[in-house]
Amino acid sequence: MSLVVASGCRPGGDVDPSDYLIYTLDPETGEYRLSKEKIRTLRNIRQVDGDVLEMQGGGELAEGIEGDPVTREDWEQALIIKDSAPPSIEYTVDDGTLIPWDFDSAMMLTVYHHMERSYDYFNGLELGTDLEQDLGAKVGDMVGKIPCYYYPQIKLGGIPLPLFTDNAAYAYTLNAFLVPPRASLDDAVPIYANRGVITHEYGHAVFNRLVYNNERVPDFLFDEWETDPAAIRALNEIGGLDEGLSDVWGALDTKDPNYIAASIDEDLIDRDMGKIRFYETCLFLAVESGVYPRSSTCGGNYGEGVANPTDSEDVRFDYSEGDGYDSHHLGAVVGSIFWEIREQQRENITDDEWARYVVQAMRDIQNPTKDFRLSMFFNALHDQVPVAHQSEVCQTLHDRLLAIRDELQCLP
Ligand SMILES: [Zn+2]
Incomplete structure (x- = not known):
């Protein structure tokens, strides 16, 4: 120059x-x-x-x-x-x-x-x-x-x-x-x-x-939820929701469910919201205890790294037994479920409407306590969806939130 x-x-x-x-x-x-x-x-x-x-x-x-x-x-x-x-x-x-x-x-x-x-x-x-x-x-x-x-x-x-x-x-x-x-x-x-x-x-x-x-x-820091066994699940589900919703905003703003791929190799971090993901037992046990359990106790297949989008139950992260829970893992599940519903309802619900629903659902779970459950957010989000489309959305929530489907208020 x-x-x-x-x-x-x-x-x-x-x-x-x-x-x-x-x-x-x-x-x-x-x-x-x-x-x-x-x-x-x-x-x-x-x-x-x-x-x-x-x-x-x-x-x-x-x-x-x-x-x-x-x-x-x-x-x-x-x-x-x-x-x-x-x-x-x-x-x-x-x-x-x-x-x-x-x-x-x-x-x-x-x-x-x-x-x-x-x-x-x-x-x-x-x-x-x-x-x-x-x-x-x-x-x-x-x-x-x-x-x-x-x-x-x-x-x-x-x-x-x-x-x-x-x-x-x-x-x-x-x-x-x-x-x-x-x-x-x-x-x-x-x-x-x-x-x-x-x-x-x-x-x-x-x-x-x-x-x-x-x-x-936030209370979870001040009250040291991390050392309270009764609060670990709430702490980790809040962390997962926080990460997942941040991914939701990134994707809604850029209209790209895999916006991170431009900067990070997918082999290193796979956060593509366009892939089907599940809140399955292994992840749930890690959320509850803070540590990933032995895969044989929860039917998991740890360690292969890259998620396989075609083998639905097997979309998992590269974590192994004994690893500490990472809120980005549950976050990717939250983001993926949101994006799946958003795609499913493309003809019925605009992104502006989804943004409003998400903001309202975040308000509905304000000041979470040690009893907080991720299901509270999804129940609140489901309530925002127009009645005519609720059963379809409910079905997807039941299909993906396997470990906590009993806590969903809607019935597909
Ligand atoms: Zn983040």
């Missing part, structure tokens, strides 16, 4: 660009590429600071208190980011288009752009008067402006927060998005340049606002 300053091409700052060169999905090819896109809400371009997101660079993720957190206030402080600072990105503005000069500048703008699209998606949901009154604001405005920590250093010991499984994360105790440094610099599009992934992360913030009323430290 030329460094010569010509008219219309100058080191940025004093020119208001109308377009930004960022990474986004080409809907024609399904590939990610640099593309000129609009960003509406940036207030300070250099610092990547606007109405949706405040970018913070560097810093170090650290434990903010001595010893184990006990009180809610402890938990709020348990995880902090020290010594981060607003970035100062490098760019030129050429003919009204902002062109970032380096990789990090391009990526920070890309994350901002995608977050703005996620905000637009959630704020544009047509929820109807009653639900909007109940919420008191549009969903994107409920999420509000959030800090995004770009490439913080991570040297964490004891705090069991499932932060980095997504490689881009929403940390609810911080109310912040985290973009950890890339593990490898191969050709694949960084996961946080993936629009669906960003909406997935935004979806976790939405879950926090709708289900936990914006509480930074």
